[in-house]
Amino acid sequence: METLKIGDFTLTWLNGGVTHLDGGAMFGVVPRALWSKKYPYNEQNQIELRTDPILIQTNGKNIVVEAGIGNNKMSDKQRRNYGVTEESKIQQSLNQLGLSTTDIDYVLMTHMHFDHACGLTSWESDQLVPTFPRAKIYTQQIEWIEMRSPNIRSKNTYWRENWEAIEEMVETFQTDIEIVPGLTMVHTGGHSQGHSIIMIESGNETLIHLADLMPTHAHKHVLWVMAYDDYPMRSIEMKQKFMNLMQKKQAWFSFYHDAIYRAVKFDQHGDISEHLKRN
Numbered sequence: 001m002e003t004l005k006i007g008d009f010t011l012t013w014l015n016g017g018v019t020h021l022d023g024g025a026m027f028g029v030v031p032r033a034l035w036s037k038k039y040p041y042n043e044q045n046q047i048e049l050r051t052d053p054i055l056i057q058t059n060g061k062n063i064v065v066e067a068g069i070g071n072n073k074m075s076d077k078q079r080r081n082y083g084v085t086e087e088s089k090i091q092q093s094l095n096q097l098g099l100s101t102t103d104i105d106y107v108l109m110t111h112m113h114f115d116h117a118c119g120l121t122s123w124e125s126d127q128l129v130p131t132f133p134r135a136k137i138y139t140q141q142i143e144w145i146e147m148r149s150p151n152i153r154s155k156n157t158y159w160r161e162n163w164e165a166i167e168e169m170v171e172t173f174q175t176d177i178e179i180v181p182g183l184t185m186v187h188t189g190g191h192s193q194g195h196s197i198i199m200i201e202s203g204n205e206t207l208i209h210l211a212d213l214m215p216t217h218a219h220k221h222v223l224w225v226m227a228y229d230d231y232p233m234r235s236i237e238m239k240q241k242f243m244n245l246m247q248k249k250q251a252w253f254s255f256y257h258d259a260i261y262r263a264v265k266f267d268q269h270g271d272i273s274e275h276l277k278r279n
Helices: 022-025 078-080 090-095 114-120 140-146 166-167 233-250
Strands: 005-006 011-015 018-022 048-050 054-058 061-065 104-108 119-125 128-130 136-140 170-173 178-179 183-188 194-202 205-209 252-254 261-266 272-277
Touching: 005 205, 005 252, 018 022, 022 048, 054 140, 061 178, 090 233, 104 178, 114 119, 119 166, 136 140, 136 166, 140 170, 166 170, 205 233
Parallel strands: 061 104, 104 136, 136 170, 205 252
Antiparallel strands: 005 011, 011 054, 018 048, 054 061, 119 128, 178 183, 183 194, 194 205, 252 261, 261 272
């Protein structure tokens, strides 16, 4: 497992499973002749996308960002359509660190789409129960409303199986919230109306987790947004704002979906200057 230190925070990437989605959908209107130079694809035009939660540890607190794709939450057809070749091994990852799912204090959900939220609940016999039974689960207020009352478009990604068992554990915020000193969730919208990002500032170091505003390092260009985005112009606006700000701070950019890099830094020309690769 890969680890990154940001001041008083230690980030470790867990194994949340892997999907393969259509490259055209992941890069929107960008032609394959351009995006294929930045990210590999297979014969079905799919790109590999991890769904790996990030364990953040600081001052005795264990925080998980996103929840992976879970286990046995999809039909055979869904696994085929989403190119699932491996399901979550979060418990095993935590065990390697001397932890279990009961040790998690907070789960931070940048949004509640199924590829981020399936791991919030797990099967116990024939019943779904919370995967992280002692945790507070944070997500943005609009996101939580839409999760439970999706529209005609979003009902395909907001699944009842992923929220019913954890309903009493969820706490919401509107604009921003500091979870622990130095770690803040900020509402951006864009990918979904309630989409949020995460920022860490500690010991003169900064990290930003843009979640699905920048799902991989290849999405660095502010205009390269997904066809899955509900509000693409908002995604572009927020990417431009935070990327300009964070590049000036020489911040780390971390990823949930990237199959190549866990985190990168960009230089003044926009090229990768430092990186943490996935093993």
